[in-house]
Amino acid sequence: MIRAAVIGASGYAGGEVLRLLLEHPEVEVVQVTSRRHLGEYVYQVHPNLRKRTSLKFSDPAQLEAVDVLFLALPHGEAQHQIDHLASRATYIIDLSADFRLKRAEDYEYWYGAPHAAPHWLGRFVYGLPELHRSELRGAHYASGVGCNATAANLALWPLIRSELLDTSQPVVVEIKVGSSEGGAEGNAGSHHPERSGVIRTFSPFGHRHTAEVIQEMGLENVVLTMTAVDLVRGALATAHARVKPGVNQRDLWRAYRAVVNENPFLRLVKEQRGIYRVPEPKILAGSNYADLGFELDERTGHVVSMCALDNLMKGAAGSAVQCMNLMLGLDETLGLTFPGLHPI
Amino acid sequence: MMSTHCPECEALIEVNEEVQLGEILVCPDCGVDLEVTSLEPFTLELAPMEAEDWGE
Numbered sequence: 380m381i382r383a384a385v386i387g388a389s390g391y392a393g394g395e396v397l398r399l400l401l402e403h404p405e406v407e408v409v410q411v412t413s414r415r416h417l418g419e420y421v422y423q424v425h426p427n428l429r430k431r432t433s434l435k436f437s438d439p440a441q442l443e444a445v446d447v448l449f450l451a452l453p454h455g456e457a458q459h460q461i462d463h464l465a466s467r468a469t470y471i472i473d474l475s476a477d478f479r480l481k482r483a484e485d486y487e488y489w490y491g492a493p494h495a496a497p498h499w500l501g502r503f504v505y506g507l508p509e510l511h512r513s514e515l516r517g518a519h520y521a522s523g524v525g526c527n528a529t530a531a532n533l534a535l536w537p538l539i540r541s542e543l544l545d546t547s548q549p550v551v552v553e554i555k556v557g558s559s560e561g562g563a564e565g566n567a568g569s570h571h572p573e574r575s576g577v578i579r580t581f582s583p584f585g586h587r588h589t590a591e592v593i594q595e596m597g598l599e600n601v602v603l604t605m606t607a608v609d610l611v612r613g614a615l616a617t618a619h620a621r622v623k624p625g626v627n628q629r630d631l632w633r634a635y636r637a638v639v640n641e642n643p644f645l646r647l648v649k650e651q652r653g654i655y656r657v658p659e660p661k662i663l664a665g666s667n668y669a670d671l672g673f674e675l676d677e678r679t680g681h682v683v684s685m686c687a688l689d690n691l692m693k694g695a696a697g698s699a700v701q702c703m704n705l706m707l708g709l710d711e712t713l714g715l716t717f718p719g720l721h722p723i
Numbered sequence: 724m725m726s727t728h729c730p731e732c733e734a735l736i737e738v739n740e741e742v743q744l745g746e747i748l749v750c751p752d753c754g755v756d757l758e759v760t761s762l763e764p765f766t767l768e769l770a771p772m773e774a775e776d777w778g779e
Contacts, residue, residue, distance in 0.1 A: 632732045636752075649732075650754035651772055 380407040381707060383447040386439055386464070389413035390563045392474050392523075393451030394425040395696035401431050403700070403714035405707075406447075408432065412439040442467045447703055450474060458495040465520075470706050472699045474523035478503035479591055489590040506702045508711065509533065509642045510595055515705040526694025527554045528591035530616035531603055533645065533669050533693075534686035538620065539596050541634035545680070548621040550601040552592070555617075557610030557660070560690050579607045612691055613660030618684045628675050631682070635671060643712050644693065644701070648672050658687035665689060666719035667697035689719075725765040731755045736767065 383400055387393050388411035400406045411421060413436040421436065422429035448468035450457045457464065458477040465471060480486045483497035494500065504514045506521040507529060515521060531552040538544045561569050568574065582605035589603045622631075639645045648670045650656040658670035669688040675681070688694050697715055704711050726737040734752035742748075747770055748757045756770035 628731075629733055632753075636732075647752070649752075651731075652749065652754040652756075656754070 382409050382445045384410040384445045385449045386412050387452040389416045389424045392695040395691045396449050399700045410443050412437050461496050472521045478522040489587045508701045521702040525588035525591050526690035528588035529694045530614045530686045531592045532595050534616040534618045534684045537634040537638040543622050543626050545621040545623050550620040552618040553604045555606050555608045555615045557613045612664045612689050614690045615660050616686045621680045622682050644668050646670050658685045660687040662721050663689045663719050667692050667715040669693045727765050
């Protein structure tokens with residue numbers, strides 16, 4: 380069995396990694412750490428895991444040597460400990476934003492502080508298997524992915540891959556997001572009377588995940604607009620862009636069909652019958668699937684491309700475990716095939 | 724077995740020889756209704772469908 384540990388396992392992303400690893404047929408979770416919840420049973424923080432594990436949160440200073448270490452620390456912490464952490468594990472998957480960007484100057488621009496371990500940035504593979512599958516096979520270090528960045532990147536990827544976009548025109552991605560993106564720590568704005576029922580555009584532009592879209596899609600002129608909606612889990616990216624002259628609906632069908640055929644967790648939802656005819660995050664809660672859709676106005680060349688996902692799964696823990704499967708030479712889909720619930 | 728492609732999304736559509744002229748088929752990829760308008764050659768055309776519209 381592969382011995383794994385989760386550092387910072389009391390947060391939502393860490394808890395989701397733990398849920399997946401506890402059900403994974405090739406993994407034994409040997410340690411979970413949390414300073415705040417030191418000594419508490421895991422199920423006292425993640426109640427869905429009651430009767431699934433008797434692990435208690437331990438002290439991160441007493442880290443055991445393992446095969447795989449998942450880091451689910453707050454942004455900015457892993458980069459200060461990476462040398463020590465790397466001495467305790469053969470493989471590291473860091474869910475935070477610390478090792479997602481390739482260039483230290485980009486990190487400083489988007490995160491407002493110099494990177495503490497810039498020499499490590501090039502050693503991490505960006506942890507979105509749909510974009511970096513071959514690099515992840517055999518890699519020892521993978522970053523996590525931004526949930527909103529993943530929704531945007533997967534919405535845009537079929538168009539970018541098939542070179543259908545007119546990249547001289549701006550790309551605008553409106554992303555509706557659920558409250559779990561804010562993490563397990565509360566604030567005045569996340570208090571239930573304030574958060575319940577909202578449709579709040581909290582970040583019109585400048586969101587930090589934009590950096591991952593620029594980096595991974597190779598786009599210069601791209602804007603992400605973030606709107607909080609009344610969901611707990613889920614994100615829906617709706618990208619607006621222009622296609623090159625002459626591109627038609629059938630070109631887009633071929634582009635999207637090629638991408639979903641190559642990737643086990645991508646599905647095309649563009650139906651003219653049925654209950655869900657376009658991507659909808661609601662039915663993806665707990666699932667590693669991401670649903671894609673598109674529509675093209677052939678008169679103007681305006682394309683709308685959509686991606687729905689669970690921000691804690693494809694947008695965080697699911698992709699991280701998928702990375703682990705690839706890095707260790709396992710079946711990419713192992714432990715990740717839960718299709719979601721309906722109705723929910 | 725006869726085959727053609729969906730006129731909407733180009734999905735491959737295969738049917739057995741018992742298909743009838745005027746029969747309505749459903750595209751497995753995009754879900755459109757397709758009417759069999761010819762058997763030789765095997766031809767499908769889009770059939771009218773009701774679209775979603777919540778814009779009241």
